[in-house]
Amino acid sequence: MLIPTSCCLCSVSDETRDHLFVDCPYIKILWGLMLRKLSGSLISFTSWTQLLGWSSSDSTTSPRTLRSIAVQATIYHTWTERNNMVYRSQTLSASDLFRLVDRTIRNTISARKTRKEFKNLMVLWLI
Ligand SMILES: [Zn+2]
Known part of the structure; x- marks a missing residue:
């Protein structure tokens, strides 16, 4: 199977973990939308290490559990989008x-709403 080495979401750089999940202009839009909800000051990540550090840290408006869910969902959907582009030539806008x-x-x-650590997360996410 012939898979291009360049990023299929932007075609600007080689596809590496750091590019796909941190540096790609496409993911920067996603992180911007997500961080706008969860972080007052941070607008994007500058490194994989910073991304992991942020997801495992805490604040009153975005607890570690919510940050971890948001990071996992963003990475999962970005990888799915990358695969849809590579294998099906289908793409969504970053906002979609x-x-x-x-x-x-x-x-x-919602699926875990009875667990103690998930009790207030929906309110914090929807603010
Ligand atoms: Zn890219």
Whole structure:
């Protein structure tokens, strides 16, 4: 199977973990939309290490559990989008993909709403 080495979402750089999940202009739009909801000051990530550090840290408006769910959903949908582009030549806009991320986050929280650590997450996500 012949798969191009360049990023299929932007065609600007080689496809690496850091590019696909941190540096790609496409994911930067997703992180911007997500961080607008969860972080007052941070507008994007500058490295994989910063992304992991942020997801495992806490604040009153975005607890670690919510951050982890948001990061996992964003990475999952970005990887799915990448595969759809590579194998099916189908692509969504970043804002349409963010709607899927948002739905996944809501479903994840809703499915676990009786657990103590998920109790207030829906309110925090919907603010
Ligand atoms: Zn890219």
